[in-house]
Structure formats: C-alpha cells, structure tokens
Amino acid sequence: MTDVSQAGFYNTSAWKKLRNVFIKTYPLCKDCEKQDRLxxxxxxxxxxxxxxxxxxxxxLDWNNLQSLCAKCHQKKTNRSKTNSKYSATNLQRGKELQNKFNDFTNGNK
Incomplete structure (x- = not known):
C-alpha cells in the first residue's frame, strides 16, 4: 500500500467519479493497444x-491517467518498486533535469 492510498486519496468521491468516467471513455488497456491487442x-x-x-x-489530472489491464498494471507497479529508470524517484529527477536544461537554453536565446 502506498502513502497516497493510506492517506485515503483513492476513497475520495472525486477520484471515484473521475476513475469511472475515465475507464468508460478508455475501456481498453493502453499498453496492450500499442501491441495491437484489445x-x-x-x-x-x-x-x-x-x-x-x-x-x-x-x-485528478486527466492527462496523467491511462487505462491498463491487470497484467500491464502489475508490470508497471513492479518497475516502480525497483531502481529502474521508471521509478518515481528517477522520473522526478528527470523532470528536474529537463527543467534545468530548459531554463539554461531559454536563457541563452
């Protein structure tokens, strides 16, 4: 269980409503669709x-959501628990580096 789960985020009415609308809008697994599987x-x-x-x-950011099947969701969860390039820590560090790069290149124009 994550800290966000323990804080009760996934039990809020706002999340439940958004989740229901999202999965009705995108009922197929995004990762499987990339491999031409429905x-x-x-x-x-x-x-x-x-x-x-x-x-x-x-x-609650619609653009930060994706629909996944159980198998693909488990793969992503397992990756995030390791020190892979997709871990939350590494994703955040990548964003910080991208922001620094953008600041640097925008300052040199």
Missing part, C-alpha cells in the same frame, strides 16, 4: 506515480 482495462493508472508531495497536482 484487452479490457481494469485499472486507471497514474502515469506519473502519485506521492504525498504531488497528489494534489497529479491525482
């Missing part, structure tokens, strides 16, 4: 994983 989605997943620091910003 698999019903079971989960609405946050692309940028939620933390206690960012869930107000990303928790």
């Amino acid at each position: 698999v019903p989605a079971k989960y609405v997943d946050h692309i940028v994983p939620l933390t206690l620091e960012n869930f107000w910003e990303y928790g």
Whole structure:
C-alpha cells in the first residue's frame, strides 16, 4: 500500500467519479493497444506515480491517467518498486533535469 492510498486519496468521491468516467471513455488497456491487442482495462493508472508531495497536482489530472489491464498494471507497479529508470524517484529527477536544461537554453536565446 502506498502513502497516497493510506492517506485515503483513492476513497475520495472525486477520484471515484473521475476513475469511472475515465475507464468508460478508455475501456481498453493502453499498453496492450500499442501491441495491437484489445484487452479490457481494469485499472486507471497514474502515469506519473502519485506521492504525498504531488497528489494534489497529479491525482485528478486527466492527462496523467491511462487505462491498463491487470497484467500491464502489475508490470508497471513492479518497475516502480525497483531502481529502474521508471521509478518515481528517477522520473522526478528527470523532470528536474529537463527543467534545468530548459531554463539554461531559454536563457541563452
């Protein structure tokens, strides 16, 4: 269980409503569709994983959501628990580096 789960985010009416609308709008697994497979989605997943620091910003952001089947959701969850390039820590560090790069290149124009 994540800190965000323990904080009760996934039990809020706002999340439940958004999740229901999203999965009705996108009923197929996004990752499976990329491989030309039509698999019903079971989960609405946050692309940028939620933390206690960012869930107000990303928790209800439609653009941070994707529909996934159970198998693809489990793969993503397993990746985020390791020190892979897709872990929450590394994704955040990548965003920070991208912002620094953008600041640098915008300052040199």
